[in-house]
Amino acid sequence: MAAALAAEEKLFARIAEDLLANSWSVLPACLPTALSTALQQQLHSMGTIDFSPAGIGRGTDHAVVAQVRRDEILWIEGATAAEREWLDWSGRLQSYLNRRLFLGLFSFESHFAHYGPGAFYRKHLDAFKAQSNLDAAGGDGTNRVVSLVAYFNSQWQPEDGGELVLYAADGNMEVGRVTPALGTLVVFLSEDIPHEVLPAQRDRFSIAGWYRINQTRHGRTDPPR
Ligand code: OGA
Ligand code: MN
Numbered sequence: 001m002a003a004a005l006a007a008e009e010k011l012f013a014r015i016a017e018d019l020l021a022n023s024w025s026v027l028p029a030c031l032p033t034a035l036s037t038a039l040q041q042q043l044h045s046m047g048t049i050d051f052s053p054a055g056i057g058r059g060t061d062h063a064v065v066a067q068v069r070r071d072e073i074l075w076i077e078g079a080t081a082a083e084r085e086w087l088d089w090s091g092r093l094q095s096y097l098n099r100r101l102f103l104g105l106f107s108f109e110s111h112f113a114h115y116g117p118g119a120f121y122r123k124h125l126d127a128f129k130a131q132s133n134l135d136a137a138g139g140d141g142t143n144r145v146v147s148l149v150a151y152f153n154s155q156w157q158p159e160d161g162g163e164l165v166l167y168a169a170d171g172n173m174e175v176g177r178v179t180p181a182l183g184t185l186v187v188f189l190s191e192d193i194p195h196e197v198l199p200a201q202r203d204r205f206s207i208a209g210w211y212r213i214n215q216t217r218h219g220r221t222d223p224p225r
Pocket of ligand 1: 121206
C-alpha cells in the first residue's frame with residue numbers, strides 16, 4: 001500500500017516536472033496496471049453500441065465534423081467500479097498538480113473514445129487562449145487547462161497507425177509521437193500543444209480528459225456542471 005502510494009507520488013511528480021519543462025509529458029505503461037486492465041476489460045465487454053459520433057463545438061454541421069474527426073465517444077460518469085477508480089485516480093492527479101503547480105484546476109471531464117479502422121482526428125488544440133478573453137466577456141469557452149489521454153490497446157503494431165502526434169506551440173514542429181499502447185499516459189497544456197491522431201488501421205481505444213478552471217461569474221455557472 002505504502003509502495004503503491006510512493007509509486008503514484010513519483011508518477012505525479014514526473015508529470016508535473018515535464019509540464020513545467022515542456023508543457024507536455026508522455027509516459028509509456030504508467031497508468032496503474034489494475035486500473036488499465038479494469039478499463040480495458042470494461043471496453044471489451046461493453047462494445048461501442050452506446051458510443052456517439054464526436055462533435056467539435058456546439059452546432060457544427062455533421063459533414064464538417066467528419067472532415068476533422070471520425071472517432072466516437074462515451075462520457076465517463078462513474079457508472080462502474082473501473083470508471084470510479086479512474087475518476088478517483090484523475091482526482092488525485094488534479095490535487096497533486098494544484099499543490100505543485102498552483103494551477104487552480106477545478107473540475108475534470110473525460111470520455112472513452114473509439115477510433116475504428118480509418119478514423120482520425122486532425123491537428124487541433126483542446127482550448128484557445130483567446131477564449132479565456134471571450135469567457136470574461138460572456139463567451140462559451142471550454143475552460144480546459146490540462147489535457148490527459150490514456151490508452152487501452154494491447155499488442156499495437158507500427159502498421160496499426162493511430163499514433164498521437166504532438167507539436168510545438170507554433171503548430172509546425174513535431175515534438176512527440178505516441179503509440180496508443182495499454183497504460184500509456186499523455187498529459188499536456190490544452191492551450192499550448194497542438195496534436196493529431198493519425199488514421200488508425202484497427203480499433204483503437206483511449207480515454208481523453210480535461211481539467212478545467214472555474215470561470216463562474218455574474219451568476220453564470222461555467223463550467224455548466
Ligand atoms: C481529443 C484527442 C487523442 C487521442 O479527444 O481531443 O486529442 O489519442 N484525443 O485519443
Ligand atoms: Mn485533443
